[in-house]
Amino acid sequence: MTFTVLVVVPPRVTVVGPSTQTLRPGDLFRVDCEALDPLTNQRLSVEWSRDRGRDLPPSAVVDGGLLEIVSVSASDAGLYRCTANTDAGSSSAVIELVIFGHFLVLVLSFSIKW
Numbered sequence: 001m002t003f004t005v006l007v008v009v010p011p012r013v014t015v016v017g018p019s020t021q022t023l024r025p026g027d028l029f030r031v032d033c034e035a036l037d038p039l040t041n042q043r044l045s046v047e048w049s050r051d052r053g054r055d056l057p058p059s060a061v062v063d064g065g066l067l068e069i070v071s072v073s074a075s076d077a078g079l080y081r082c083t084a085n086t087d088a089g090s091s092s093a094v095i096e097l098v099i100f101g102h103f104l105v106l107v108l109s110f111s112i113k114w
Contacts, residue, residue: 023097
């Protein structure tokens, strides 16, 4: 009697660098995602998406695992997900983009006389 054992393992997905990037409006957002088949160590293709089903910004450029937004704005803030799929399943990694804005602080001073 002969048995065949088929080992299937979902891909290993990692975002290169910190899991959160804090940038100012106009800065470059650049993040690279790597996906490997853990059994063969072959690099896999990935897809980038945004949280809550939102589309990537129109200014986003995807080249393989690289995601780039040339000049970020406040509306670009949020979670970005890199996903790889194989017959064994899917895996993803998430990076958060935080936009640090310029805040105007208004101090009101008043006095009340009785």
